[in-house]
Amino acid sequence: MLDLKSASKLEIEELFKNLKIPLYRVRQLYHWIYEKNASTIDEITEFSKELRKSIAREAYISNIEILRSQVSLDGTEKFLFKLFDGETIEAVLMPEEDRSTLCASTQVGCAMGCLFCKTGSLGLKRNLKANEIVDQILALRRNSRKITNIVLMGMGEPLANINEVLKAINLMTEYLKLSPRRVTLSTVGIIDKLLLLPQMAPPINLAVSINAGDNDTRDFIMPINKKYPLEELVRALRKYPLKRGRRITLEYVLIKGINDHERDAIGLISLIKAIPCKINLIPFNPYKESIFQRPDEVDVLKFQKTLTDRGYSVFIRKSRGSDISAACGQLKGDYT
Ligand code: SF4
Structure with a gap:
């Protein structure tokens, strides 16, 4: 069949x-x-x-099954899906006034092992097929949820599953009628694959999880940095072709005592020179087994100011859905 x-x-x-x-x-x-x-x-x-x-x-026609949905106090909704082989993944829907963004998964688990991320502690079980990525959208639409934007930032590293992710992006833009402007791929920066994106995908948005201003810190919290160190990553971002008026989003998870000091902000500034970018600061969302702590509010604001004083657009991302473990880095896909 x-x-x-x-x-x-x-x-x-x-x-x-x-x-x-x-x-x-x-x-x-x-x-x-x-x-x-x-x-x-x-x-x-x-x-x-x-x-x-x-x-x-x-x-x-196969369909993934919604096993459970949980609604956060702030309206964020987390879904647990069951795949055909019994594996489970999670996705998070964040409704706002003018948009409703689905943070979708691209793998069951993840091999990248970022230390601040619960998914990373799972290891990789398998890649999702393109239809399983797109089905997260279809299943929710069938259940009357409105979705206007997609971020491939749930469980998994999209570029580690690039073939299926590209197919899924094409299905989203061609058949689900989502404008490429409303689709964002977020990556830790697998450079060789990153540089293929502009030729192989419609002009979607790019977000890069940078998280440090120096290699020692990034090596510690993101082991992938040993393979693709910061100076090579920023070199690739400098030559990444962008459509007029578009910028790369740099994601920075702020972790207390690890990368939230002013010297980290200064390191970041010298690294990202000449990259058309905006910066999202994400105060770390602690989870049960995590070894890190959330930064103090005052340090988050100081970090932001150091960057804005140099002319960068810097946004502090509201932590959404942390009461239901739906915030950034908290997805685990377990059915307990
Ligand atoms: S942050 Fe992303 S890339 Fe890193 S371990 Fe978590 S899911 Fe994987």
Whole structure:
């Protein structure tokens, strides 16, 4: 049986040819699956009953299952999804006045091992397929949630699963009708793959988790820095082609006593010179097993001021959903 969501267009065309179904029906099928959110072949009422029956003999539409949803005091909603093989992932929906952003996962677990991140403590179980990435959106839309923006920043490192992530981005922009401006990929900076993005993906937004102003600190909290050190990362960002008026977002998780000192801000400033960027400061969200602490408010503000005084746009990200472990770095995907 062919899963019409995970199959390539070629495979579907092959199936339709074998079933003597005209190929323009493939386009209609995509429209029904992605725009009209059909979860079974039988829901595709544009196809005759007979046509639906003949497709259903050979194929089906897979759907990930929402196992649980939890709503935070601030309106943030965290979803636990069950995949076809029983693995679980989480995604977080953050509704605001003018937008509703879904922070979606790209892997089950993550191999990057960032020390400040709960997902990192899981290790990598497996990559998600493109349809499992997109299905996080479809499942929520089917459950009447509005989604206007996507950040690939949930569980996993998107560039470590670049092929499936690229397919998912194409499905989002082509069939789910999300403008590339409303899709953001967040990475720790796997440089060789990062540099492929502008040629291989529509012009989505790029966010880079930088988190330190020097290699020693970054080596400690983000082991990937030993492979892709800061000076190489910033060199790549300097030459990253951006559409007119767009900037790279630099994410900086502020951890008490580790990277929240003024000298860290000064180190960061000298590193990121000539990169068109804005900076998001994310005060660390502690979780049960974490070895780090949240920085003091006064240090967060001081850090921000050091950067704004040099002309940078710096935003302190509100911690959303921390009461339900939905804040940045808190996703674990367990069903307990
Ligand atoms: S912060 Fe991102 S890349 Fe790092 S361990 Fe967590 S999920 Fe992986």
